[in-house]
Amino acid sequence: MNPADYKDLNTSPRILLGPGPSMVHPRVLRAMAQPLVGHLDPEFLKVMNETQELLRYVFQTQNPLTIPISGTGSAGMEAALCNFIEPGDKALIGVNGYFGERMVEIAGRYGAQVDRLDRPWGAVFAPDEIEDALRDKGYKLAAFVHAETSTGALQPHVAEIAAACHRHGALLVLDTVTSLGGVPLKIDEWDVDIAYSGSQKCLSCPPGLAPITVGARARDLLRSRKTKVANWYLDLSLVEKYWGSERTYHHTAPITMNYALREGLRIVAEEGLEARFARHRANAELLWAGLEELDLPPFVPLAHRNVTLTTCQLAPGMDDPTFRRRLLDEYNIEISGGFGPLKGKIFRIGLMGFSSRRENVALLLTAMRQLMLR
Amino acid sequence: MNPADYKDLNTSPRILLGPGPSMVHPRVLRAMAQPLVGHLDPEFLKVMNETQELLRYVFQTQNPLTIPISGTGSAGMEAALCNFIEPGDKALIGVNGYFGERMVEIAGRYGAQVDRLDRPWGAVFAPDEIEDALRDKGYKLAAFVHAETSTGALQPHVAEIAAACHRHGALLVLDTVTSLGGVPLKIDEWDVDIAYSGSQKCLSCPPGLAPITVGARARDLLRSRKTKVANWYLDLSLVEKYWGSERTYHHTAPITMNYALREGLRIVAEEGLEARFARHRANAELLWAGLEELDLPPFVPLAHRNVTLTTCQLAPGMDDPTFRRRLLDEYNIEISGGFGPLKGKIFRIGLMGFSSRRENVALLLTAMRQLMLR
Numbered sequence: 171m172n173p174a175d176y177k178d179l180n181t182s183p184r185i186l187l188g189p190g191p192s193m194v195h196p197r198v199l200r201a202m203a204q205p206l207v208g209h210l211d212p213e214f215l216k217v218m219n220e221t222q223e224l225l226r227y228v229f230q231t232q233n234p235l236t237i238p239i240s241g242t243g244s245a246g247m248e249a250a251l252c253n254f255i256e257p258g259d260k261a262l263i264g265v266n267g268y269f270g271e272r273m274v275e276i277a278g279r280y281g282a283q284v285d286r287l288d289r290p291w292g293a294v295f296a297p298d299e300i301e302d303a304l305r306d307k308g309y310k311l312a313a314f315v316h317a318e319t320s321t322g323a324l325q326p327h328v329a330e331i332a333a334a335c336h337r338h339g340a341l342l343v344l345d346t347v348t349s350l351g352g353v354p355l356k357i358d359e360w361d362v363d364i365a366y367s368g369s370q371k372c373l374s375c376p377p378g379l380a381p382i383t384v385g386a387r388a389r390d391l392l393r394s395r396k397t398k399v400a401n402w403y404l405d406l407s408l409v410e411k412y413w414g415s416e417r418t419y420h421h422t423a424p425i426t427m428n429y430a431l432r433e434g435l436r437i438v439a440e441e442g443l444e445a446r447f448a449r450h451r452a453n454a455e456l457l458w459a460g461l462e463e464l465d466l467p468p469f470v471p472l473a474h475r476n477v478t479l480t481t482c483q484l485a486p487g488m489d490d491p492t493f494r495r496r497l498l499d500e501y502n503i504e505i506s507g508g509f510g511p512l513k514g515k516i517f518r519i520g521l522m523g524f525s526s527r528r529e530n531v532a533l534l535l536t537a538m539r540q541l542m543l544r
Numbered sequence: 545m546n547p548a549d550y551k552d553l554n555t556s557p558r559i560l561l562g563p564g565p566s567m568v569h570p571r572v573l574r575a576m577a578q579p580l581v582g583h584l585d586p587e588f589l590k591v592m593n594e595t596q597e598l599l600r601y602v603f604q605t606q607n608p609l610t611i612p613i614s615g616t617g618s619a620g621m622e623a624a625l626c627n628f629i630e631p632g633d634k635a636l637i638g639v640n641g642y643f644g645e646r647m648v649e650i651a652g653r654y655g656a657q658v659d660r661l662d663r664p665w666g667a668v669f670a671p672d673e674i675e676d677a678l679r680d681k682g683y684k685l686a687a688f689v690h691a692e693t694s695t696g697a698l699q700p701h702v703a704e705i706a707a708a709c710h711r712h713g714a715l716l717v718l719d720t721v722t723s724l725g726g727v728p729l730k731i732d733e734w735d736v737d738i739a740y741s742g743s744q745k746c747l748s749c750p751p752g753l754a755p756i757t758v759g760a761r762a763r764d765l766l767r768s769r770k771t772k773v774a775n776w777y778l779d780l781s782l783v784e785k786y787w788g789s790e791r792t793y794h795h796t797a798p799i800t801m802n803y804a805l806r807e808g809l810r811i812v813a814e815e816g817l818e819a820r821f822a823r824h825r826a827n828a829e830l831l832w833a834g835l836e837e838l839d840l841p842p843f844v845p846l847a848h849r850n851v852t853l854t855t856c857q858l859a860p861g862m863d864d865p866t867f868r869r870r871l872l873d874e875y876n877i878e879i880s881g882g883f884g885p886l887k888g889k890i891f892r893i894g895l896m897g898f899s900s901r902r903e904n905v906a907l908l909l910t911a912m913r914q915l916m917l918r
Contacts, residue, residue: 202576205555205558207558211872272776280774376799402618402653
């Protein structure tokens with residue numbers, strides 16, 4: 171061990187336009203430099219309360235159980251499933267991309283009998299077909315992805331899907347990792363039972379926290395479980411005692427990450443949700459127009475194209491990893507490729523939170539044009 | 545929602561001398577202000593490699609599977625148990641404080657048949673009694689806490705305990721949350737199979753990551769599991785593919801927290817483990833002498849007293865919450881009380897990592913003396 175082998179950290183000033191993490195807002199970095207306080211310090215309890223209030227605004231909900239899970243978005247997904255599944259429960263999961271696939275995997279691990287509703291990667295679901303799938307099956311839970319990060323598709327008609335779920339006695343779990351704070355999302359108005367997200371997409375924070383909100387139906391179900399949740403760390407019945415009025419110690423909250431989230435949410439509130447959604451849409455439309463000029467056709471039809479994450483097809487003869495490596499090395503720009511069935515076929519370009527800026531779109535399109543000409 | 549209700553974060557400059565989190569080293573805060581890069585960026589892969597090398601130094605191990613889990617210390621505990629337990633497996637867990645209790649709870653949730661080895665809070669285990677408990681029972685795993693954060697006891701004879709476990713075919717899981725980087729800990733020399741820790745104790749980082757190291761025996765067992773780990777987020781067979789040469793995406797690593805951990809570990813390496821252990825011991829001895837002068841008797845006998853976390857009994861008539869609240873409000877100093885059977889009976893005073901400094905001991909003793917005189 172020679173400590174001199176380990177140099178000062180000196181990362182490059184990347185422009186993060188991939189599917190996440192997106193760029194951290196400078197004010198968030200500043201908030202993270204605040205002195206640490208203890209996880210039961212009255213000052214931290216105030217940070218927790220304010221973070222919950224701000225999260226409720228961003229989720230557009232009054233749900234008391236609205237908190238950040240102490241892990242990345244994937245931990246949010248796991249919390250949203252494992253707390254509401256008991257071994258043998260039936261679940262319906264929509265699979266039109268990688269994250270639907272992952273929900274199937276996780277739900278299965280907790281003993282759910284999972285039925286899949288499959289659609290091609292990039293497609294979305296119609297409320298009617300979901301209602302047909304729900305009929306007479308006795309599902310306890312149905313789960314769909316609002317914005318599929320692997321495909322760039324945005325699931326419309328969430329309110330209709332929620333209504334269909336409730337007509338058939340199922341809770342609706344919604345993955346909002348790539349949508350929260352970037353596109354309209356109305357948990358209460360749409361009557362979504364459980365939704366989770368990540369700090370590192372449209373909220374402009376580093377990865378490390380997963381906001382989750384749990385409605386009354388789901389909370390009742392949590393309280394009437396017959397078995398303990400196998401997962402102790404993500405057991406919401408324990409976690410909510412720390413975030414609720416009891417303040418019972420469960421685990422040491424990631425203090426600095428919570429400073430970050432509070433600041434990221436405060437920035438959302440200052441901008442206002444409507445203005446924020448309009449900004450995300452305007453910059454995405456600029457990007458879409460530019461990609462068409464470059465003859466890189468959109469992968470997802472306009473009707474259900476997501477503004478926070480754009481996917482486009484590659485030009486003939488384009489080498490995906492080489493092209494992206496040159497963007498990174500020569501322009502400090504990160505975008506991402508496809509994976510699974512879309513590997514080598516699409517680019518994934520995120521314009522989320524602080525990354526969603528006109529100058530980033532202009533630079534990316536210029537850099538891509540220059541690389542395509544050479 | 546009125547954004548003006550949410551002010552700039554302006555936390556007080558606390559002196560954190562509780563059981564954790566301890567104070568963040570200023571260099572760690574600076575490292576966290578570095579621009580974010582993507583979780584598959586070549587620059588981040590280098591950060592990951594270096595973090596693993598530095599973790600191996602601090603754990604004193606060559607184990608390839610030595611990584612930070614993307615959650616707090618509790619997630620480390622859960623990862624250390626859930627990956628090595630299959631439903632029906634027999635486990636022996638030493639309970640001499642709160643964290644042993646928690647291991648019983650977690651192991652049970654994953655279907656282990658748990659036998660407890662109970663000792664009073666503050667006591668430690670003798671290798672002989674552990675060997676007696678292991679004999680002819682066919683335990684797959686035995687778990688003990690190296691430094692019990694709830695009591696201030698340090699478990700000695702870890703190498704003998706590991707040998708006893710191996711003679712009887714059990715893996716040894718060791719909780720090193722409060723010991724890693726503060727007291728001698730030799731994973732390879734002692735032949736500990738699985739150990740986990742937290743970033744927010746002796747490593748001077750914010751809470752949010754849980755270093756874990758897994759030896760060859762345990763890794764073999766991981767690979768020969770018959771069932772999937774119920775916990776997807778903490779499934780080491782998936783996580784190790786991201787941290788290993790395959791770099792397969794599992795979840796988005798908390799980039800900024802990993803910047804922090806690398807810097808915290810680099811500081812440990814620069815100081816050197818032996819010098820660091822000597823500093824922790826010297827400052828603890830100063831504290832112990834001062835507490836005796838204040839007639840606050842030690843709770844744990846010298847023979848197994850932990851230097852990173854000191855516990856002392858309260859003086860007659862002292863009101864625990866009021867005293868600690870005054871330390872916080874009047875001196876900005878956080879210490880902690882006891883909980884469970886020790887509630888209202890002890891103070892818990894941490895001198896860990898950047899918090900372990902002579903000036904902090906001097907100030908704390910002075911503040912306590914002044915409050916006791918008034």
